Amino acid sequence: MLRGGPVRDRPSLCSSPLDTAPIAPPVGGTLFFPKPGLHGAGIKTEEPTVAELHVELVAADRKVWSGEATIVLARTKSGDIGIQAGHTPVLGVMESDPVTIRQADGTTVVAAVHGGFLSFANNKLSILAEVAELADEIDVERAERALAEAKSEQEAAAQRRAAVRLQAATNR
Amino acid sequence: MGAQLRVYKRRIRSVTATKKITKAMEMISASRIMKAQRAVAASSPYADELTRAVTAVATRSNAKHPLTSEPESPVRVAVLVVTADRGLAGGYSANALKASQALTERLRAEGKQVQQYAVGRKAVGYFAFRNVPVVQAWTGFSDKPTYQDAKNVSAALIDAFVTDTAEGGVDELHIVSTEFVSMLTQNPVDVRLLPLKLEETQAVAEEQGPFPLYDFEPSAEGVLDALLPRYVESRIYNALLQSAASEHAARRRAMKSATDNAGELIKSLSRLANSARQAEITQEISEIVGGASALADANAGSD
Numbered sequence: 159m160l161r162g163g164p165v166r167d168r169p170s171l172c173s174s175p176l177d178t179a180p181i182a183p184p185v186g187g188t189l190f191f192p193k194p195g196l197h198g199a200g201i202k203t204e205e206p207t208v209a210e211l212h213v214e215l216v217a218a219d220r221k222v223w224s225g226e227a228t229i230v231l232a233r234t235k236s237g238d239i240g241i242q243a244g245h246t247p248v249l250g251v252m253e254s255d256p257v258t259i260r261q262a263d264g265t266t267v268v269a270a271v272h273g274g275f276l277s278f279a280n281n282k283l284s285i286l287a288e289v290a291e292l293a294d295e296i297d298v299e300r301a302e303r304a305l306a307e308a309k310s311e312q313e314a315a316a317q318r319r320a321a322v323r324l325q326a327a328t329n330r
Numbered sequence: 331m332g333a334q335l336r337v338y339k340r341r342i343r344s345v346t347a348t349k350k351i352t353k354a355m356e357m358i359s360a361s362r363i364m365k366a367q368r369a370v371a372a373s374s375p376y377a378d379e380l381t382r383a384v385t386a387v388a389t390r391s392n393a394k395h396p397l398t399s400e401p402e403s404p405v406r407v408a409v410l411v412v413t414a415d416r417g418l419a420g421g422y423s424a425n426a427l428k429a430s431q432a433l434t435e436r437l438r439a440e441g442k443q444v445q446q447y448a449v450g451r452k453a454v455g456y457f458a459f460r461n462v463p464v465v466q467a468w469t470g471f472s473d474k475p476t477y478q479d480a481k482n483v484s485a486a487l488i489d490a491f492v493t494d495t496a497e498g499g500v501d502e503l504h505i506v507s508t509e510f511v512s513m514l515t516q517n518p519v520d521v522r523l524l525p526l527k528l529e530e531t532q533a534v535a536e537e538q539g540p541f542p543l544y545d546f547e548p549s550a551e552g553v554l555d556a557l558l559p560r561y562v563e564s565r566i567y568n569a570l571l572q573s574a575a576s577e578h579a580a581r582r583r584a585m586k587s588a589t590d591n592a593g594e595l596i597k598s599l600s601r602l603a604n605s606a607r608q609a610e611i612t613q614e615i616s617e618i619v620g621g622a623s624a625l626a627d628a629n630a631g632s633d
């Protein structure tokens with residue numbers, strides 16, 4: 159299940175009524191800045207400011223990350239969810255999976271999140287997890303070792319944790 | 331050097347060594363209080379958000395959950411007491427155990443059976459000495475609890491709670507821990523953690539204004555199912571962290587008074603040693619004078 163934020167609250171990016179903004183979440187790159195060339199060559203359009211939401215990524219024992227973002231992609235029990243500013247209030251239980259936070263300047267923050275949930279209201283998204291690590295903090299070698307260990311010992315939960323860590327670390 | 335003086339000197343040396351140790355422990359504890367307080371502060375964003383979320387679900391849906399349902403006549407209750415692993419912390423462990431004893435008596439008076447759970451070696455030793463059976467005990471992390479420790483403890487307790495009473499489960503869960511008020515004040519407190527009282531969290535909600543209408547993923551029940559155990563874990567984690575901070579504060583205070591006492595003792599012992607030395611010198615002088623005059627008398631007599 160892929161969902162974007164509601165279109166109504168998003169600032170209009172395009173002048174043509176036919177050319178509606180894409181709803182699918184972006185995969186890499188800055189999707190929300192339309193190329194000036196597409197909307198009439200030579201006319202310098204002002205770069206539209208994308209509505210931002212405040213994100214707090216909190217682990218049980220510390221605050222991992224907080225800041226402004228344009229879109230946050232996460233996986234809940236009932237499927238992937240993309241949250242942008244103005245999304246309807248949502249409270250969801252998350253799967254162990256990497257969470258991608260895309261910022262206005264095009265940088266992305268990837269974090270491995272284990273056993274948590276997200277709540278979005280009043281333009282503020284809180285991602286709470288028992289364990290959350292930013293991709294930069296993850297020790298790839300250790301995660302690989304843990305993955306191999308978990309595989310040999312047939313521990314599904316540990317294997318999943320290590321796999322999510324690796325996935326987050328390689329996506330950074 | 332006379333025997334008396336030697337004894338004093340030896341005692342001063344020994345007390346000085348003890349003072350050095352207690353001074354070091356005092357300073358270590360002082361730095362650990364800071365760390366423990368920081369850990370409490372670092373865990374509060376999670377706890378706050380969790381409380382908010384639980385309240386939001388509880389107010390927006392009237393979903394029933396095993397962790398919130400009040401049994402009509404509770405038969406068996408679990409009491410978890412949080413103490414230190416090591417001693418030399420003044421009355422810290424003793425106070426928590428006293429509070430747990432009072433709670434146990436109160437629950438017994440209400441006609442409930444009490445099952446004891448313990449955190450910390452001091453509690454384990456206390457119950458072993460009194461032949462009180464302990465269902466489960468956790469040791470080794472009282473001064474620096476991690477979230478994983480809280481998870482282990484709460485897993486066992488939630489397990490006992492959701493088990494049917496007929497099959498040996500418990501109907502209520504009480505926690506006795508020590509609340510960190512300030513560096514000088516720590517109070518043993520007992521709270522009933524399970525079944526969860528949602529009115530408590532609803533009071534918080536009223537302060538913050540009405541909640542938005544949340545969409546629940548996958549469903550209100552599903553969210554509650556996932557949230558409530560986390561909420562219990564976070565409450566237990568908070569109790570462990572507060573107790574750890576209290577333990578360090580109690581130890582610091584105990585070690586400070588031990589250091590002060592050692593200082594006093596050294597002062598009075600050195601006074602005694604000084605007077606013993608003076609007495610010795612006086613005695614030597616009077617012996618010399620006496621000996622000289624005896625000699626002079628003897629010489630005068632022989633003339």
